[in-house]
Amino acid sequence: xxxxxxxxxxxxxxxxxxxxxxxxxxxxxxxxxxxxxxxxxxxxxxxxxxxxxxxxxxxxxxxxxxxxxxxxxxxxxxxxxxxxxxxxxxxxxxxxxxxxxxxxxxxxxxxxxxxxxxxxxxxxxxxxxxxxxxxxxxxxxxxxxxxxxxxxxxxxxxxxxxxxxxxxxxxxxxxxxxxxxxxxxxxxxxxxxxxxxxxxxxxxxxxxxxxxxxxxxxxxxxxxxxxxxxxxxxxxxxxxxxxxxxxxxxxxxxxxxxxxxxxxxxxxxxxxxxxxxxxxxxxxxxxxxxxxxxxxxxx
Amino acid sequence: xxxxxxxxxxxxxxxxxxxxxxxxxxxxxxxxxxxxxxxxxxxxxxxxxxxxxxxxxxxxxxxxxxxxxxxxxxxxxxxxxxxxxxxxxxxxxxxxxxxxxxxxxxxxxxxxxxxxxxxxxxxxxxxxxxxxxxxxxxxxxxxxxxxxxxxxxxxxxxxxxxxxxxxxxxxxxxxxxxxxxxxxxxxxxxxxxxxxxxxxxxxxxxxxxxxxxxxxxxxxxxxxxx
Amino acid sequence: xxxxxxxxxxxxxxxxxxxxxxxxxxxxxxxxxxxxxxxxxxxxxxxxxxxxxxxxxxxxxxxxxxxxxxxxxxxxxxxxxxxxxxxxxxxxxxxxxxxxxxxxxxxxxxxxxxxxxxxxxxxxxxxxxxxxxxxxxxxxxxxxxxxxxxxxxxxxxxxxxxxxxxxxxxxxxxxxxxxxxxxxxxxxxxxxxxxxxxxxxxxxxxxxxxxxxxxxxxxxxxxxxxxxxxxxxxxxxxxxxxxx
Numbered sequence: 001x002x003x004x005x006x007x008x009x010x011x012x013x014x015x016x017x018x019x020x021x022x023x024x025x026x027x028x029x030x031x032x033x034x035x036x037x038x039x040x041x042x043x044x045x046x047x048x049x050x051x052x053x054x055x056x057x058x059x060x061x062x063x064x065x066x067x068x069x070x071x072x073x074x075x076x077x078x079x080x081x082x083x084x085x086x087x088x089x090x091x092x093x094x095x096x097x098x099x100x101x102x103x104x105x106x107x108x109x110x111x112x113x114x115x116x117x118x119x120x121x122x123x124x125x126x127x128x129x130x131x132x133x134x135x136x137x138x139x140x141x142x143x144x145x146x147x148x149x150x151x152x153x154x155x156x157x158x159x160x161x162x163x164x165x166x167x168x169x170x171x172x173x174x175x176x177x178x179x180x181x182x183x184x185x186x187x188x189x190x191x192x193x194x195x196x197x198x199x200x201x202x203x204x205x206x207x208x209x210x211x212x213x214x215x216x217x218x219x220x221x222x223x224x225x226x227x228x229x230x231x232x233x234x235x236x237x238x239x240x241x242x243x244x245x246x247x248x249x250x251x252x253x254x255x256x257x258x259x260x261x262x263x264x265x266x267x268x269x270x271x272x273x274x275x276x277x278x279x280x281x282x283x284x285x286x287x288x289x290x291x292x293x294x295x296x297x298x299x
Numbered sequence: 300x301x302x303x304x305x306x307x308x309x310x311x312x313x314x315x316x317x318x319x320x321x322x323x324x325x326x327x328x329x330x331x332x333x334x335x336x337x338x339x340x341x342x343x344x345x346x347x348x349x350x351x352x353x354x355x356x357x358x359x360x361x362x363x364x365x366x367x368x369x370x371x372x373x374x375x376x377x378x379x380x381x382x383x384x385x386x387x388x389x390x391x392x393x394x395x396x397x398x399x400x401x402x403x404x405x406x407x408x409x410x411x412x413x414x415x416x417x418x419x420x421x422x423x424x425x426x427x428x429x430x431x432x433x434x435x436x437x438x439x440x441x442x443x444x445x446x447x448x449x450x451x452x453x454x455x456x457x458x459x460x461x462x463x464x465x466x467x468x469x470x471x472x473x474x475x476x477x478x479x480x481x482x483x484x485x486x487x488x489x490x491x492x493x494x495x496x497x498x499x500x501x502x503x504x505x506x507x508x509x510x511x512x513x514x515x516x517x518x519x520x521x522x523x524x525x
Numbered sequence: 526x527x528x529x530x531x532x533x534x535x536x537x538x539x540x541x542x543x544x545x546x547x548x549x550x551x552x553x554x555x556x557x558x559x560x561x562x563x564x565x566x567x568x569x570x571x572x573x574x575x576x577x578x579x580x581x582x583x584x585x586x587x588x589x590x591x592x593x594x595x596x597x598x599x600x601x602x603x604x605x606x607x608x609x610x611x612x613x614x615x616x617x618x619x620x621x622x623x624x625x626x627x628x629x630x631x632x633x634x635x636x637x638x639x640x641x642x643x644x645x646x647x648x649x650x651x652x653x654x655x656x657x658x659x660x661x662x663x664x665x666x667x668x669x670x671x672x673x674x675x676x677x678x679x680x681x682x683x684x685x686x687x688x689x690x691x692x693x694x695x696x697x698x699x700x701x702x703x704x705x706x707x708x709x710x711x712x713x714x715x716x717x718x719x720x721x722x723x724x725x726x727x728x729x730x731x732x733x734x735x736x737x738x739x740x741x742x743x744x745x746x747x748x749x750x751x752x753x754x755x756x757x758x759x760x761x762x763x764x765x766x767x768x769x
Contacts (some may be wrong), residue, residue: 003368003369003370003380003410004410005368005410005412005443006410006411007410007412007413007438007439007440007441007442007443007482008442008443009410010440010444011440011441011443014487015487018487020487024491039573039652039653040573040604040607040652040653041653041655042604042606042607042608042653042655043569043573043606043607043611043653045605046641053559053560055558055559057604057652059604059605059606059607060599060606061606061610061611062603063611080605080614082602082604082605082614082615084602084647084648084650085579085600086558086561086575086576086577086648086650087560087577088560088648089560089579089582093600093602093616094615095615098615119397134605134606134611136604136605136606136611136614138605138650140558140575140603140650140653141558141559141560142560143559143560143563167609228715228735275600302537307757307760307761309671309753309756310634310671310676310677310678310679310680311677311678311679311680311681311714311715311716324677327636329679334678334716336636336670336676336677336678337671337672337674337675337676337677338672338760339672339758350566352674353674353760354562354563354672354673354674355562355673355674355675356562356580356581356582356674384580384581384582384583384640384643385582385583385642385643422641423592423641423642424640424643426643449674479643504759
């Protein structure tokens with residue numbers, strides 16, 4: 001375990017009392033955010049996000065499988081996070097520990113509960129075959145605020161994901177291929193969709209031949225995280241701030257300014273006023289980050 | 300300016316023959332040839348070939364002043380992280396206080412920072428440090444940062460010229476550990492300036508004329524210098 | 526498995542346009558991560574690999590310590606999304622084996638006797654895989670070790686040669702790896718040509734093996750030059766920058 005020297009802790013607090021932070025930022029400011037998409041050829045979608053020195057890579061893989069019995073006509077998504085020992089001297093190899101599981105679940109909820117992926121459009125044959133979407137988050141360099149980096153990487157990766165229809169067809173024999181081609185064409189011609197899926201407008205055009213198409217998405221909510229150190233609320237904590245923080249709050253807001261997901265972490269507590277403060281900051285920062293995200297996917 | 304004498308060398312690089320040169324720190328010999336064993340800057344003095352490392356953990360030497368962070372207090376000693384490959388042991392006999400059995404935590408506890416001296420290193424690299432000397436004590440207040448241990452000499456400067464300049468222009472109290480840690484106490488704005496200077500030294504450590512460049516940087520909007 | 530695609534033309538042109546003795550494109554960058562003691566990013570054809578070194582640091586748990594020297598623990602891991610069909614996260618038997626042979630290869634050149642009881646941890650993450658990941662991973666790990674300031678006798682390097690349609694070629698690509706006749710990845714200490722890693726699968730005549738070995742050795746030396754350039758670029762640039 002990395003031990004934070006008491007004097008470093010005291011110094012961060014002392015600076016906070018003067019409205020300052022160790023890297024010169026204001027309380028509400030994020031570090032520089034850098035988003036790069038399509039970084040992994042083998043993945044159906046991918047993105048690398050840097051927030052300051054923190055680096056996270058997310059890759060999307062898709063496959064065809066069975067739907068859950070209670071939702072026979074919707075695709076299936078799952079999210080996993082790997083805290084690989086490459087990213088921090090404190091990460092160990094082995095099965096995911098509770099931090100990795102919490103991170104994966106928070107990212108998963110942000111995507112699932114807001115129905116960012118239109119899973120109902122990922123059905124191929126009810127009760128039989130649907131598209132599976134695997135979101136895998138790989139932490140590369142840990143300097144605080146994994147929640148925001150991971151969820152942003154997941155969104156950027158999803159928004160650039162192409163459903164690998166052609167790869168699926170390639171695995172079939174000729175007879176099967178013809179029949180599936182027809183079935184798929186039926187399904188994906190229909191989307192009947194007046195509303196244009198976020199990410200691209202390609203699926204709204206009728207396709208004679210079934211080709212890879214962008215994952216149908218709606219405009220996603222953006223996560224912003226703040227921590228409390230003594231009585232000060234600081235956004236986008238770096239590692240030194242995060243390890244001494246009392247409590248953490250992640251707030252995901254959508255483009256209309258509504259709240260879509262929240263997660264409080266660590267053993268400290270917030271007052272109602274402090275929560276309002278985090279919401280306000282999440283809305284302001286969320287707008288800026290949304291612009292960056294849209295820019296990164298060419299919107 | 301030429302970069303002669305500031306040549307960067309890499310492991311396995313041939314540096315000369317034992318017939319003409321003597322192998323020094325950071326080198327090894329095979330078939331009478333001298334090779335570099337680590338990334339560093341080549342330094343040849345009086346026929347001795349040394350490598351001044353550019354990267355790597357702190358390699359402790361007895362007598363070094365180091366800044367340690369207490370990892371753990373037990374009944375008769377403390378384990379202290381000094382940025383070396385191994386934690387260092389500080390025995391109750393090596394502190395200036397009279398300590399009753401199992402009372403160690405009252406004096407030093409996890410996370411406390413101390414200015415200490417390397418007391419001994421045995422063959423299996425077990426380290427001991429001491430606080431029993433003048434100018435060794437527990438550090439309070441201020442800020443603690445880490446730097447690449449290899450640039451220690453450049454941070455101090457020739458005859459301490461660099462570190463004295465930094466103290467003069469920022470009016471900060473500064474303690475530099477040979478193990479790549481600096482403790483700085485003073486006005487936060489001035490501390491920031493020290494940090495900027497250290498970053499600059501780290502980045503430009505293998506270049507010439509560094510002391511004067513740093514002085515120019517520090518002079519810029521420096522408060523009245525005594 | 527034989528495929529109906531022709532892997533190499535009669536003129537000696539391979540699927541990706543390379544000649545029999547050509548390497549894929551290689552790009553190396555040293556010192557790319559903030560937390561690690563040393564790191565390296567490497568692209569080799571369609572492979573993308575990141576390596577990070579931590580240590581030397583006291584080995585834990587204690588029973589793994591060697592009182593006379595440091596242990597070298599390489600950990601090769603493939604990201605779930607790095608392959609065609611998603612891989613389940615975490616170590617499988619293949620990655621455990623590759624980790625072992627890479628650890629042993631690196632240990633030979635590291636001056637482990639300087640650090641009794643310590644461990645030097647080398648983490649290799651394969652982010653995008655396209656044949657030859659162990660060679661790419663080992664070559665990246667070597668640069669990360671130098672970047673971490675670890676004392677070493679040499680900078681190890683790896684490259685493979687193989688056989689496709691009866692012809693010995695350098696550095697098998699994706700289809701060549703799937704449908705080729707033999708594969709021979711080796712790692713060497715380029716200063717002495719000592720062999721640090723050697724694996725082979727498929728079918729070679731002794732004569733073909735010798736050809737393939739010489740070819741892989743030549744490949745290693747080419748990659749070695751790229752490694753050295755990457756390290757010097759990172760650390761010599763400082764001199765150039767300030768002198769401008």
